[in-house]
Amino acid sequence: MTSQRLMAMGLRFYVVVFFAYLFLPLLVMAAATFNDSRFPTVTPWDGTTLRWFGELAADGAMWQALINSAMVAVGVLLLAVPIGIATALFLNTVQSRAKPFLYALILSPLLTPGVIIGISTLIFWRQWGVGGGILLTVVGQATFIAAYVMLMVTARLQRFDRTMELAALDLGANQWQMFRRILLPYLRPAILSAAVIAFLQSFENYNTTLFVVGYDTTLTVYIASKVRTGLTPAVNALGLILILVTVLLAAIYELKRRREAARLVKGV
Amino acid sequence: MDGSVRLEGAVMRFGDVTAIDKTSLTIGSGEFFSFLGPSGCGKTTLLNMISGFLTPSEGEVFIGGEPMTGVSVNRRPTAMIFQNLALFPLMTVFENIEFGLEVRGVDRRTRRAAAERLLSLVALEGVGARRVTELSGGQKQRVAIARALAVEPRVLLLDEPLSALDLKLRQHMRSELKAIQRKTGITFIYITHDQGEALTMSDRVAVMSAGRLQQVADPMTLYRQPATGFVAAFVGENNRIEARVIDRLGERVRLDAGALGELEGRVGAEASLGGGAEVALYVRPEQLRPVAAGAPGDATMGASTLAAEVESVSFEGAWLMVRARLAGSGGALRVQLGSEVSRGFADALTPGAAITLGYDPAETVVLPRDDGPRVDEATGEVVEAADG
Numbered sequence: 001m002t003s004q005r006l007m008a009m010g011l012r013f014y015v016v017v018f019f020a021y022l023f024l025p026l027l028v029m030a031a032a033t034f035n036d037s038r039f040p041t042v043t044p045w046d047g048t049t050l051r052w053f054g055e056l057a058a059d060g061a062m063w064q065a066l067i068n069s070a071m072v073a074v075g076v077l078l079l080a081v082p083i084g085i086a087t088a089l090f091l092n093t094v095q096s097r098a099k100p101f102l103y104a105l106i107l108s109p110l111l112t113p114g115v116i117i118g119i120s121t122l123i124f125w126r127q128w129g130v131g132g133g134i135l136l137t138v139v140g141q142a143t144f145i146a147a148y149v150m151l152m153v154t155a156r157l158q159r160f161d162r163t164m165e166l167a168a169l170d171l172g173a174n175q176w177q178m179f180r181r182i183l184l185p186y187l188r189p190a191i192l193s194a195a196v197i198a199f200l201q202s203f204e205n206y207n208t209t210l211f212v213v214g215y216d217t218t219l220t221v222y223i224a225s226k227v228r229t230g231l232t233p234a235v236n237a238l239g240l241i242l243i244l245v246t247v248l249l250a251a252i253y254e255l256k257r258r259r260e261a262a263r264l265v266k267g268v
Numbered sequence: 269m270d271g272s273v274r275l276e277g278a279v280m281r282f283g284d285v286t287a288i289d290k291t292s293l294t295i296g297s298g299e300f301f302s303f304l305g306p307s308g309c310g311k312t313t314l315l316n317m318i319s320g321f322l323t324p325s326e327g328e329v330f331i332g333g334e335p336m337t338g339v340s341v342n343r344r345p346t347a348m349i350f351q352n353l354a355l356f357p358l359m360t361v362f363e364n365i366e367f368g369l370e371v372r373g374v375d376r377r378t379r380r381a382a383a384e385r386l387l388s389l390v391a392l393e394g395v396g397a398r399r400v401t402e403l404s405g406g407q408k409q410r411v412a413i414a415r416a417l418a419v420e421p422r423v424l425l426l427d428e429p430l431s432a433l434d435l436k437l438r439q440h441m442r443s444e445l446k447a448i449q450r451k452t453g454i455t456f457i458y459i460t461h462d463q464g465e466a467l468t469m470s471d472r473v474a475v476m477s478a479g480r481l482q483q484v485a486d487p488m489t490l491y492r493q494p495a496t497g498f499v500a501a502f503v504g505e506n507n508r509i510e511a512r513v514i515d516r517l518g519e520r521v522r523l524d525a526g527a528l529g530e531l532e533g534r535v536g537a538e539a540s541l542g543g544g545a546e547v548a549l550y551v552r553p554e555q556l557r558p559v560a561a562g563a564p565g566d567a568t569m570g571a572s573t574l575a576a577e578v579e580s581v582s583f584e585g586a587w588l589m590v591r592a593r594l595a596g597s598g599g600a601l602r603v604q605l606g607s608e609v610s611r612g613f614a615d616a617l618t619p620g621a622a623i624t625l626g627y628d629p630a631e632t633v634v635l636p637r638d639d640g641p642r643v644d645e646a647t648g649e650v651v652e653a654a655d656g
Contacts, residue, residue: 167354169341170319171368171419181367185358 026243033236040233052233059234065222068134069203072218075138076145076202081195083142084149085187091150092157107151109144117143118211132214140212141202148201149194156190196253270297270332271345271422271455273318278327280313280479287313289479290327295457295472297332297422300449302458302466305476306502311459314476315425318457320344332422347421349429353412355400361387361411362396368419386414389448406437413448423455430465442468463503467491475499495536497635500550507556507601509549509574509594510637513541521634523549527596531572532629546637551627553589553604558613559626573626576601581617592623601625 121140
């Protein structure tokens with residue numbers, strides 16, 4: 001056997017192990033949804049059932065948590081996206097030597113542990129009489145999610161041909177008209193991606209949320225509390241639905257992207 | 269308010285660097301005016317001062333007689349065509365052309381009518397709904413012109429707009445631009461490093477070097493009566509022979525060219541040359557004619573002849589380009605011969621052959637030597653003179 005074939009086999013083995021590591025837990029979790037057992041497990045198999053979907057649907061607290069999570073995510077999106085765009089635009093115009101410092105400062109919430117952000121948000125806002133809840137969750141999450149948005153918008157902004165800005169001004173546009181008609185359409189793909197990321201980041205966030213959510217409950221906090229009070233396969237049903245929704249959305253996005261790419265290739 | 273542009277003592281400094289030295293100049297309304305110079309001479313800076321992207325460090329820019337200090341880019345009666353065209357790629361051709369009117373609040377129907385009219389002016393009917401990314405280079409060029417004209421500027425500024433096109437298209441667009449300028453009557457201010465563009469299109473040309481105007485004149489004058497050594501070398505091709513003035517009679521000067529003997533030439537405009545002055549004699553390649561070897565030169569050629577040795581002869585179609593070395597000094601000489609002239613000298617026009625060349629001193633120019641630029645002999649490129 002040549003070393004080349006050995007390499008190829010090794011690579012194949014690695015890929016299989018890698019994907020098994022990634023997806024086996026998800027598969028087990030998904031399978032457990034259909035097991036007619038009180039616990040989320042695949043052994044022993046007590047018979048196949050769909051009843052956990054029914055139980056999930058009947059869980060009012062879960063529905064409330066889901067609604068809360070969606071509200072928080074939309075709120076974060078509405079707050080973090082404009083802040084992130086504005087920050088990116090600002091950093092792009094700054095010529096000062098303080099630029100790297102400002103950049104690091106704005107990115108620092110990304111490097112700060114979520115727990116710290118959660119605690120400090122809670123302490124800060126309590127001084128002003130704002131307690132934990134959905135509103136504070138939005139504020140707390142937006143502090144670091146805005147930094148994600150800024151990064152994504154900056155990446156596209158750096159490739160912007162500034163002569164287009166000059167051309168717009170030369171043709172009589174003021175700064176706002178230039179922004180709305182030239183720069184914003186150019187940034188649109190980055191902004192849309194950033195909005196999706198912001199939504200997902202917020203939706204799945206647990207460690208910051210835990211401190212600022214107060215007596216309200218988001219989905220992640222709800223699931224975590226279930227672990228303590230007794231997990232049933234209804235949680236697996238929820239997980240399965242979330243996975244399927246994510247896969248569906250990713251597929252739609254990819255199809256759209258491919259169609260767009262094909263259109264551009266044909267256009268040029 | 270007309271479309272005249274006046275610079276009054278305009279200076280542009282970036283930190284310690286003076287990009288534009290004190291410049292005063294008037295460009296008439298409706299004129300096709302070019303700034304010609306090598307890259308880095310400051311011509312784009314000058315254009316940006318007129319468009320409003322830059323504010324002069326000193327002096328003032330007037331458009332239509334009105335001072336422009338404090339008038340921002342979007343309020344000036346100018347429109348610019350950028351080197352890379354800067355079309356808006358996410359918009360259709362219509363949207364590009366209508367942009368200037370849209371931001372002025374012109375209603376949709378009027379905008380569209382104006383865009384249709386402009387598209388027919390630039391001979392691009394029927395592409396309005398296309399995206400600009402679907403157009404060819406020449407079509408994009410026309411859209412850029414139409415977009416700039418849409419805002420009805422009094423002055424159109426063009427920053428080397430043809431440089432991205434291939435040769436054929438570039439030559440075609442020259443005549444097209446000229447025609448559009450005549451039709452619209454707008455002042456065109458054109459920036460280029462391509463003398464062919466400047467000479468063929470312009471009413472007047474300003475030759476620039478190192479942030480200074482060298483000469484402002486119509487193309488013919490620029491070619492035949494260069495005012496400085498830089499212009500003589502940069503505009504068209506020229507042979508440069510260093511010499512010393514012996515004496516002067518009116519426009520004519522007798523020169524001592526050292527090993528080349530005694531030569532005659534015509535004093536350049538405004539040059540005050542006395543006896544003994546160090547000068548450079550400029551003779552265009554097409555002004556040199558072969559004469560019978562050893563002959564003192566016939567009456568039509570005046571008294572001046574140059575002995576040289578042929579290095580190479582290249583056939584260029586309508587003419588022959590002969591490269592030769594001067595017999596005395598070894599300096600390079602370029603001679604352009606029409607086919608009818610070269611016919612009688614087949615023997616002399618072989619590499620290594622001795623040749624005698626005569627010229628009419630009235631078709632030369634003699635200029636003070638100190639402002640002479642250096643021309644790289646190998647490439648024929650002008651190297652900026654140290655003092656500009």
